Amino acid sequence: MEKELKKYKSTNSFLFTTDLNLEEVCNAPDGASGVFLVFDASNEEKQLIMVGSTGTVQNDGTLKVKSGGLYDKIVNGHQFAKTGRKYSWPAQMKKEEITALEVVWYETFTGKTKSIPTFVEATVLQSFLKDNGTLPKWNVAF
Numbered sequence: 001m002e003k004e005l006k007k008y009k010s011t012n013s014f015l016f017t018t019d020l021n022l023e024e025v026c027n028a029p030d031g032a033s034g035v036f037l038v039f040d041a042s043n044e045e046k047q048l049i050m051v052g053s054t055g056t057v058q059n060d061g062t063l064k065v066k067s068g069g070l071y072d073k074i075v076n077g078h079q080f081a082k083t084g085r086k087y088s089w090p091a092q093m094k095k096e097e098i099t100a101l102e103v104v105w106y107e108t109f110t111g112k113t114k115s116i117p118t119f120v121e122a123t124v125l126q127s128f129l130k131d132n133g134t135l136p137k138w139n140v141a142f
């Protein structure tokens with residue numbers, strides 16, 4: 001999995017706990033497209049629990065960035081309910097007794113590197129499926 005992501009130089013991460021505000025701690029860029037990986041960081045051995053992406057490549061090879069880019073997808077994207085992750089993640093974390101999440105994001109479509117975000121997401125998920133026989137537990141389907 002790291003092999004597929006090593007070439008993306010625009011990357012960062014942040015830690016999220018239920019007593020923090022996701023809107024404040026998320027350091028993903030507004031106008032960027034790419035993938036994000038969510039790890040259960042409750043203990044030393046982090047576990048990948050979700051992979052997501054945002055951004056669409058058009059027929060002419062240009063990128064259509066969805067409003068808010070990676071930041072908006074992470075903070076306001078719907079998961080577990082018809083509400084943004086800023087609300088659903090803390091609830092799900094309490095339900096599953098997860099004390100911390102580490103979110104790592106990669107900008108996959110830049111001036112030099114032009115990788116389709118959903119392709120990169122699929123590649124990471126395929127690698128996880130091959131190694132574990134399942135998708136990460138917060139990925140319902142792909």
